[in-house]
Structures are given as structure tokens and as C-alpha cells.
Amino acid sequence: MPLFSRQRWETRSKANTRQDDTALQPLPLLPLLLAWLSIGGQSFGGGSSTLFLIRRVIVEQRGWVSDDEVTKAWAICQIVPGINLLALTTLLGWRLSGAWGVVAALGGLLVPSVTLTIVATAIYRSMQHLNVIQAALRGIIPATIGLGILMSWQLAHPLLRSSRAENWQSLALSLGLLVGAALGVVMLRMPIVLVLGAAGLCGTFGYHWLSRNKPTGGV
Amino acid sequence: MWDVWLPLAEPEQAHGWRMIDPVRLFLLILRATLFSTGGSGNLPMLYHDLPPLGYASEQQFAEALAIGQVTPGPTGLWVVSLGYLVDDVRGALLATVAITLPPLLILVVERVYRRIGTHWAVQGFLRGLGLAVAGSFAVVIVGLVQGSAFDFGSLLIVVASVGLALTRRVPVPIIIGAAAMLGGFLYR
Structure with a gap:
């Protein structure tokens, strides 16, 4: 069943915010655009604050979708290429107003944030020769590195935790893929796309082989 | 131009800076985004592709990452x-x-x-891909350390930013702002 089925939409709408006779009609684009513009303009703090704002505006304030629907949509967005929040925005826009809803939602989210990003970068570039900016940058770069280390861990941690819950062989395979990918890039200087593809294929057959050979015991 | 889609195509080495081919730049970003998940998942591939072409420097990567925060x-x-x-x-x-498509x-x-999300092949491939992205991401971060003027003060800022982020109570822009002020104090 699709995540946002016609039946689910009808059921939710009858129970909650919208009237029955409008349940299957797409939302008008203007309020949709305004809602996403407000999210795009004030979502300082990266992905987590943007997701927080989406929930607050779309679920709590407007009541256009349920919290449960956003949670399930977010889970599926994890496997889509690119920025997960843009995938979620696309899905919610489609769900609320079809193709034009996607345009309104993505446009509303991206126009303010991309504009401010360009302006901030332009201001930085016009001032980057100043000593004080260079000094500030020498402080910012280590902080970015620290946040990047954390991000790397956050990318790997849920996958390693799943493997650990299965058995030690699965955990060993996951650690091997993690370290192997890093070594492939550093030591062998393999093209990244080849490393990613090879790791995906190793994962496909490695985890399947482990599941068929039924190793026992968690870690 | 289309060789950016060939998995084995190593980027040709540039001698100094060169004029940017906008179509090639677009395709490189699109390819990196298509082969990654998450907002920063395309970092390793772009870091691998753009500097050798003379399109971007390591410093510009660090600057862009900071501004994006x-x-x-x-x-x-x-x-x-x-x-x-x-x-x-x-x-x-x-x-x-390129990042929207x-x-x-x-x-x-x-x-x-x-229909197929729970299939073993899909699950295994996604797990392997995710681990490889995490591993190569860490490599790029270490590369940024090598490309910057790193000293004891920098190490302290790394540790402090990780510690503050782990508390989940300090917004990232505040961490970056504090690091900028500390940098201005330490290195001016």
C-alpha cells in the first residue's frame, strides 16, 4: 500500500482537520507555499531544526498530515539519494497538492534558504581577505571538522548497532566494510563511486550469506 | 563531458586553476548526489572529483561546509x-x-x-553503501585536517565542538559562532 493512500487520506481527514467534501481535493497552492516559505526562512541549525519546523508547521499548526505519516515518510526518505529533507518535502508536497504541490513545497523551502546561503557566501568572500575573518575561519574549520567526525559516527552508528544485534559475524562484516571503504580511498586511491558500489555489492551478498548460514548469538 | 558517469574514470589532473565547464560541474554534483544519501553524503565524491580538476580547493570545501552549518x-x-x-x-x-533532482x-x-524494500538484496546493498559512505566521509574529514593549519588550539576546538554537539542542547550555529570568536581571539 502506498504510504499516502487515498483511503488513509480520507480516514485521517474525517477524523481530524479537514471536511469530508474537501478530503480528496488538493490544497490551494498559496497557503502551501507560505507554509514552506516560513520553514525555509527560519530553519537555522541544519537538518534537525528543519525537520522540527516541518513537524510544527505542517502537522501541529496546519494539521495537513498526521505525525505518524511524517514519521513513516521520513523513514523511507533515508534510502533516497541526496538530501533526505528535500525528499520529505517532495513527498509531502505531492501528498498535499500533487505535482504543483511539489513545486510549491520545494520552492518554499529552497528559495529563502538558498538565497541566504548565497548571500552569506558572497559576504564571506568579500571579506575573506581581512585578518579577523581569516582568524575566525581558523576557529570555524576545526569546529566543522569536529561536527564532521560526529556526522561520520552518526552515519555509521545505526548500521553497526543493527549488525551488533544480529550476531558478531554481521558486526565484523560491517566493520570490515566501514574500514575497507576508508582504506580503499586512502591506500588504494580507488574512485569513490567504485568503493561505494563494491561495498553495496559486498553487503548484498555478505549479509545474505551470513543469514543463510545461520550464525548464532548477539554481541 | 559524459565520462563523469563512467565509474572508473579518474578525473584528469589539472595544472593550476582552469575555467569551469558548468555542464561538467553540474554533472559531477549530480553524480555525487545520486550515489549518496543524506546532506553531506556527496562530500567524499566531490572532494575526490573537484580539486584534481582545478575546480575547487580544499580550503573552499572547509569554507563551504562551515557556511552551510x-x-x-x-x-x-x-x-x-x-x-x-x-x-x-x-x-x-x-x-x-543538481542536489534537488x-x-x-x-x-x-x-x-x-x-514491494521490495524488505528484500535481502536491497537491505544488504543499502547497509553496505551506508557503511562505505561513513568510512569515506571520515577520510575526507581527516583530509580537511591535513589541508588546514592545525595546531593545539584547533584540537581543542575540535574536542569542544564534538562535546557541545553531543549534549544536543547547543544549536550548531551557536557552536560555529563560538568557534569563530575563539579563532578570532587565538589567531588574530
């Missing part, structure tokens, strides 16, 4: 900042389009996932 929207918009740094507004707009696949994936 303090501007609104997903942190994945750091690519927009990188696009501006390397090719002005044209680069920023090309980067915006792949997530549209959600409309297809959402329908297909319900």
Missing part, C-alpha cells in the same frame, strides 16, 4: 555555497538544481519500497 535549511546546502565559491551565482544555481526519486521509491 550557519545558514538556514538543510546542511546539505553547503554544496550551494561551494558552487558560489567556485563559479559565482551560476555555480550556486547549478548546485541547487535526486530526492525527487522519492516519488518512485515510495511506491516501489513497499
Whole structure:
């Protein structure tokens, strides 16, 4: 069943915010655009604050979708290429107003944030020769590195935790893929796309082989 | 131009800076985004592709990542900042389009996932891919350390930023702002 089925939409709408006779009609684009513009303009703090704002505006304030629907949509967005929040925005826009809803939602989210990003970068570039900016940058770069280390861990941690819950062989395979990918890039200087593809294929057959050979015991 | 889609194509080595081919820049960002998940997942491939072509420096990567942390929207918009740094507004707009197209696949994936999402091949491939992205991401971060003037003060800022982020109580822009002020104090 699709995540946002016609039946689910009808059921939710009858129970909650919208009237029955409008349940299957797409939302008008203007309020949709305004809602996403407000999210795009004030979502300082990266992905987590943007997701927080989406929930607050779309679920709590407007009541256009349920919290449960956003949670399930977010889970599926994890496997889509690119920025997960843009995938979620696309899905919610489609769900609320079809193709034009996607345009309104993505446009509303991206126009303010991309504009401010360009302006901030332009201001930085016009001032980057100043000593004080260079000094500030020498402080910012280590902080970015620290946040990047954390991000790397956050990318790997849920996958390693799943493997650990299965058995030690699965955990060993996951650690091997993690370290192997890093070594492939550093030591062998393999093209990244080849490393990613090879790791995906190793994962496909490695985890399947482990599941068929039924190793026992968690870690 | 189309060789960016060949998995085995090593980027040709540039001798110094060169004029940017906007179509090639667009395709490189699009490819990196298509082969990654999450806002920063395309970092390793872009870091691998752009500097050898003379399109971007390691310093510009660090600058774009920092700016992406303090501007609104997903942190994945750091690519927009990188696009501006390397090719002005044209680069920023090309980067915006390149990172917007792949997530549209959600409309297809959402329908297909319900049928094959739990298949062992899909699950295994996604897990392997995710681990490789994490491993190569760490390599790039270490590369940024090598490309910057790193000293004991820098190490302290790394540790402090990780500690503050782990508390989940300090917003990222505050961490970046504090690091900027500390940098201004230490290195001016």
C-alpha cells in the first residue's frame, strides 16, 4: 500500500482537520507555499531544526498530515539519494497538492534558504581577505571538522548497532566494510563511486550469506 | 563531458586553476548526489572529483561546509555555497538544481519500497553503501585536517565542538559562532 493512500487520506481527514467534501481535493497552492516559505526562512541549525519546523508547521499548526505519516515518510526518505529533507518535502508536497504541490513545497523551502546561503557566501568572500575573518575561519574549520567526525559516527552508528544485534559475524562484516571503504580511498586511491558500489555489492551478498548460514548469538 | 558517469574514470589532473565547464560541474554534483544519501553524503565524491580538476580547493570545501552549518535549511546546502565559491551565482544555481533532482526519486521509491524494500538484496546493498559512505566521509574529514593549519588550539576546538554537539542542547550555529570568536581571539 502506498504510504499516502487515498483511503488513509480520507480516514485521517474525517477524523481530524479537514471536511469530508474537501478530503480528496488538493490544497490551494498559496497557503502551501507560505507554509514552506516560513520553514525555509527560519530553519537555522541544519537538518534537525528543519525537520522540527516541518513537524510544527505542517502537522501541529496546519494539521495537513498526521505525525505518524511524517514519521513513516521520513523513514523511507533515508534510502533516497541526496538530501533526505528535500525528499520529505517532495513527498509531502505531492501528498498535499500533487505535482504543483511539489513545486510549491520545494520552492518554499529552497528559495529563502538558498538565497541566504548565497548571500552569506558572497559576504564571506568579500571579506575573506581581512585578518579577523581569516582568524575566525581558523576557529570555524576545526569546529566543522569536529561536527564532521560526529556526522561520520552518526552515519555509521545505526548500521553497526543493527549488525551488533544480529550476531558478531554481521558486526565484523560491517566493520570490515566501514574500514575497507576508508582504506580503499586512502591506500588504494580507488574512485569513490567504485568503493561505494563494491561495498553495496559486498553487503548484498555478505549479509545474505551470513543469514543463510545461520550464525548464532548477539554481541 | 559524459565520462563523469563512467565509474572508473579518474578525473584528469589539472595544472593550476582552469575555467569551469558548468555542464561538467553540474554533472559531477549530480553524480555525487545520486550515489549518496543524506546532506553531506556527496562530500567524499566531490572532494575526490573537484580539486584534481582545478575546480575547487580544499580550503573552499572547509569554507563551504562551515557556511552551510550557519545558514538556514538543510546542511546539505553547503554544496550551494561551494558552487558560489567556485563559479559565482551560476555555480550556486547549478548546485541547487543538481542536489534537488535526486530526492525527487522519492516519488518512485515510495511506491516501489513497499514491494521490495524488505528484500535481502536491497537491505544488504543499502547497509553496505551506508557503511562505505561513513568510512569515506571520515577520510575526507581527516583530509580537511591535513589541508588546514592545525595546531593545539584547533584540537581543542575540535574536542569542544564534538562535546557541545553531543549534549544536543547547543544549536550548531551557536557552536560555529563560538568557534569563530575563539579563532578570532587565538589567531588574530
